Amino acid sequence: MAELNILEAIRIAMDEELERDPNVMVLGEDVGRKGGVFGATEGLWAKYGGKRVLDTPLTEAMIAGAAAGAAIYGLRPIAEMQFADFSYPAFNQIVSEISRMRYRSNNAFGLPMVIRMPYGGGVHGALYHSQSNEAYFTSTVGLKVVAPGTPADAKGLLKAAVRDPDPVMFFEHKKTYRLFKAEVPDGDTVVPIGVADVARPGKHLSIFCYGYMRFCALEAAETLAREDGVEAEVVDLRTLRPLDTETVLASVAKTGKALVVHEANRFGGFGAEVAAIIAEQAFEHLDGPVTRLAGPDVPGVPFHHSLEDWFMLNPAKIVEAARGLVAY
Amino acid sequence: MSAMANTKVAELGHKALGLTDADVLAMYRQMLLARAVDERMWLMQRAGKIAFIISGQGHEAAQIATTWPMRPNQDWLAPYYRSIASAITFGMSPEDIVTAHLAKGDDVSSGGRQMPGHYGAARYNIVSLSSPVGTQVLHAVGIAMGAWVKGEDVVALTSFGEGTSNQGEIHEAMNFAGVHKLPVIFVCENNGYAISVPLDQQVGGLSVAARAQGYGFPGVTVDGTDPLACYAAAREAHDRATRGEGPTLIEAVVHRLTSHSSDDDQRRYRDPAEVEDLKQHDPIPLFASRLAAVGLLTTELEEQYRAEVKAEINEASKRAEARPEPDVATAERWVYAEEGG
Numbered sequence: 001m002a003e004l005n006i007l008e009a010i011r012i013a014m015d016e017e018l019e020r021d022p023n024v025m026v027l028g029e030d031v032g033r034k035g036g037v038f039g040a041t042e043g044l045w046a047k048y049g050g051k052r053v054l055d056t057p058l059t060e061a062m063i064a065g066a067a068a069g070a071a072i073y074g075l076r077p078i079a080e081m082q083f084a085d086f087s088y089p090a091f092n093q094i095v096s097e098i099s100r101m102r103y104r105s106n107n108a109f110g111l112p113m114v115i116r117m118p119y120g121g122g123v124h125g126a127l128y129h130s131q132s133n134e135a136y137f138t139s140t141v142g143l144k145v146v147a148p149g150t151p152a153d154a155k156g157l158l159k160a161a162v163r164d165p166d167p168v169m170f171f172e173h174k175k176t177y178r179l180f181k182a183e184v185p186d187g188d189t190v191v192p193i194g195v196a197d198v199a200r201p202g203k204h205l206s207i208f209c210y211g212y213m214r215f216c217a218l219e220a221a222e223t224l225a226r227e228d229g230v231e232a233e234v235v236d237l238r239t240l241r242p243l244d245t246e247t248v249l250a251s252v253a254k255t256g257k258a259l260v261v262h263e264a265n266r267f268g269g270f271g272a273e274v275a276a277i278i279a280e281q282a283f284e285h286l287d288g289p290v291t292r293l294a295g296p297d298v299p300g301v302p303f304h305h306s307l308e309d310w311f312m313l314n315p316a317k318i319v320e321a322a323r324g325l326v327a328y
Numbered sequence: 329m330s331a332m333a334n335t336k337v338a339e340l341g342h343k344a345l346g347l348t349d350a351d352v353l354a355m356y357r358q359m360l361l362a363r364a365v366d367e368r369m370w371l372m373q374r375a376g377k378i379a380f381i382i383s384g385q386g387h388e389a390a391q392i393a394t395t396w397p398m399r400p401n402q403d404w405l406a407p408y409y410r411s412i413a414s415a416i417t418f419g420m421s422p423e424d425i426v427t428a429h430l431a432k433g434d435d436v437s438s439g440g441r442q443m444p445g446h447y448g449a450a451r452y453n454i455v456s457l458s459s460p461v462g463t464q465v466l467h468a469v470g471i472a473m474g475a476w477v478k479g480e481d482v483v484a485l486t487s488f489g490e491g492t493s494n495q496g497e498i499h500e501a502m503n504f505a506g507v508h509k510l511p512v513i514f515v516c517e518n519n520g521y522a523i524s525v526p527l528d529q530q531v532g533g534l535s536v537a538a539r540a541q542g543y544g545f546p547g548v549t550v551d552g553t554d555p556l557a558c559y560a561a562a563r564e565a566h567d568r569a570t571r572g573e574g575p576t577l578i579e580a581v582v583h584r585l586t587s588h589s590s591d592d593d594q595r596r597y598r599d600p601a602e603v604e605d606l607k608q609h610d611p612i613p614l615f616a617s618r619l620a621a622v623g624l625l626t627t628e629l630e631e632q633y634r635a636e637v638k639a640e641i642n643e644a645s646k647r648a649e650a651r652p653e654p655d656v657a658t659a660e661r662w663v664y665a666e667e668g669g
C-alpha cells in the first residue's frame with residue numbers, strides 16, 4: 001500500500017500499463033517532454049521514449065482520430081485532451097467514429113482506447129477550463145464513461161479502461177488531483193468498470209455522486225451525522241456508463257430518499273438519467289421526491305472568485321439539500 | 329544606446345512605407361506601454377491580485393505593426409490571448425486591460441466572467457475571445473464575409489499562434505476566405521513553441537505562410553521583432569483587402585520571452601542557452617537602437633517615454649483596483665437576451 005494523490009495514481013497506472021503491454025501508448029499535447037500541463041505523464045517520455053509517449057500538434061481531432069486508427073491497428077492508445085473543455089474539436093471523431101465503430105462494422109472493428117480528460121471547476125479556470133461536460137458523452141451510446149473520486153479508483157479504473165475492448169472516456173476532476181492522499185493497493189489491482197462504490201453506508205437518504213462530489217458528499221455526510229443525527233449513504237457511481245443500476249436501486253430501497261449531486265449544470269445533466277431510473281424502478285421505495293443538486297444553468301463557471309463560489313457545489317450546499325429532503 | 333545615438337547609420341526606411349518620424353516614435357512608445365502593462369500585471373500576479381497571466385512579451389513589435397494600418401471604429405480584431413499590444417492599438421486602454429485582469433464587475437471584456445488574457449470589447453471592434461484556440465479565426469472570416477455581403481469597406485484582422493495554425497478550423501477559415509477573396513488578414517505569431525511543443529513537432533514543412541499558396545492568396549514570413557517589416561506586410565495586406573483582392577497570411581516570427589503562462593516553467597523543456605539568448609530577441613531594445621541610430625530616439629526622449637508610460641500604468645492600475653467587484657446577483661444574467669436589454 002502506498003499513500004498517493006489522484007494525480008500520482010493516474011501516472012502510476014499509465015506507467016504500469018506502458019510497462020506491461022508494448023501496445024499501450026500515450027499521446028496528446030505537452031504529454032512528452034513537459035510531462036503534461038498537470039504533470040500526469042511526468043517521467044514517462046524519458047522512460048518510454050517519444051514514440052510511445054508522443055507530443056502531438058495542437059489538434060484534438062487528430063489526437064482522437066489517430067488514436068482510433070491506432071486502436072484499429074492493434075494498439076491501445078491513451079489519448080489526452082488537455083482539458084475536457086478542449087475536446088470539442090475531437091467531438092466529431094468521438095461521436096461519429098469512436099462510439100459507433102463497433103456497431104457499424106458489425107463487430108469487425110472495436111476500439112480499445114482511452115480518452116483522458118481533466119474536467120471540473122473550482123480552480124479559477126473560468127468558462128473554458130472548468131467544464132463538466134460528461135453528459136455529452138454519457139448520452140453517446142457506444143462510449144463508456146468513468147469518473148473516479150479516489151486515488152485507488154483512479155488507478156484501478158484507468159487500468160481497467162486501458163484493458164477494456166471498447167472506448168472509455170476517463171474524466172479526472174482536476175480539483176481532486178492533489179486534494180488528498182489515500183491508500184492505493186500496490187501492483188496490478190484493477191477496479192472493474194460498471195461497479196459503483198458505497199463510500200459510506202447510511203439509512204436516512206442516499207447521496208449519489210462521482211468525482212470531486214464524492215469528497216464533498218462524504219464531508220456533508222459527516223456534518224449531517226454530527227449535527228442532525230442523519231445517516232446519509234454516499235454512493236460513488238464511479239462509472240457513469242454503464243451505470244451500476246443495481247447498487248443505485250438497492251440504496252434507494254434501503255433509504256427511501258435519493259439526492260443526486262453533480263457539478264455539471266442541472267438541465268439535461270447526468271443526474272436526470274439517474275433520477276429517471278430511480279423514479280421508474282424504485283418508485284415504491286421512495287419516501288420523497290428524487291432531488292437533484294447540480295451546477296447552475298449558466299454556460300460555464302464565471303471567473304471572479306465570488307462568481308465561481310456561487311457556481312461551485314460544496315459540502316455546505318449538499319448538507320442544505322439533504323436537510324430539505326430528509327425533512328420532506 | 330546613448331553611444332549609438334550620435335552615430336547615424338543606415339536609413340530606417342520608414343518614410344518609404346509612408347510612415348513619419350512621429351509614427352515610428354508612436355509605435356515605439358506603444359511597444360513600451362504594452363510591455364509596461366504586461367510587466368505590471370506579472371507583479372500583480374505575484375502579489376496575489378491577479379490569478380493568472382499569459383503574456384505578450386516578445387510579440388509587441390509584430391502586434392503593434394500589424395495592427396497599425398487598421399482603421400479605428402471601422403476595422404475589426406479577432407485577437408488571441410497574447411494580443412495585449414494589438415488590443416491597445418484597437419483602443420483598449422491600460423486601465424481596461426488591468427481591470428479585465430482583475431476581473432472587476434465593469435470590465436469591458438467580460439464583467440469579470442473570463443480569465444485574464446481574454447481580450448474583447450464591443451466598443452473597440454474587438455471580438456470577445458474564448459479559450460479553445462483558433463476559434464476566433466473563423467469569426468474574423470465571418471466579419472469579413474459580412475462586409476463583403478453588404479459591400480462595406482471593412483477589414484478584419486485575426487491573430488493566433490503557430491501551434492494553433494494546425495487546428496482544422498484554421499484550414500476551414502483560410503479556404504473559405506480564399507474562395508471568396510474576403511477582406512481578412514491572418515496574422516500567425518510564430519514564437520516557435522506551443523506551450524512545450526516546438527515548431528518541428530508541430531508544423532510539417534516548418535512554414536505556416538507557405539500554406540497560403542494552397543488557399544490562393546499570398547503568405548509572407550516576416551521578422552516579428554522588426555516593426556517596419558511587419559508594418560510593410562500589414563500595409564500591403566490591408567491595401568489588398570480594401571481593393572477586393574482578398575486575404576493575406578502574415579507569419580511573424582517572434583520569440584516568447586516568458587514561460588507560456590504563469591502556470592508554466594519553460595526551463596523544464598527549453599534549453600538553458602536558448603532561454604538565456606531570448607534577451608537578444610527582445611523587440612523593444614532592438615527597435616530602440618535602430619531609432620537611436622538614425623537619431624530619432626534620444627536618451628532624453630527615451631527617458632521621457634519611460635516616465636510617461638510608468639505614470640500611465642501607475643494611474644491605470646490604481647483606478648482599475650478601485651473599480652467594483654462583480655455583483656453575484658448578476659451571475660445568471662445574459663445567458664439569453666433580456667426584455668428591454
Ligand SMILES: Cc1ncc(C[n+]2csc(CCOP(=O)(O)OP(=O)(O)O)c2C)c(N)n1
Pocket residue numbers: 029058060082086089410459460461488489490491492493517519521522523584588
Ligand atoms: C483547442 C485547445 N486545445 C488546447 C488548448 C490549451 N492550450 C492553450 S495555449 C496552447 C498552446 C498554443 O500555442 P500557439 O498556438 O503556438 O500559441 P502561443 O501560446 O505560442 O502564442 C495550448 C495547447 C486550448 N486552449 N485550446
Ligand SMILES: [Mg+2]
Pocket residue numbers: 489490491517518519520521522523
Ligand atoms: Mg507558439
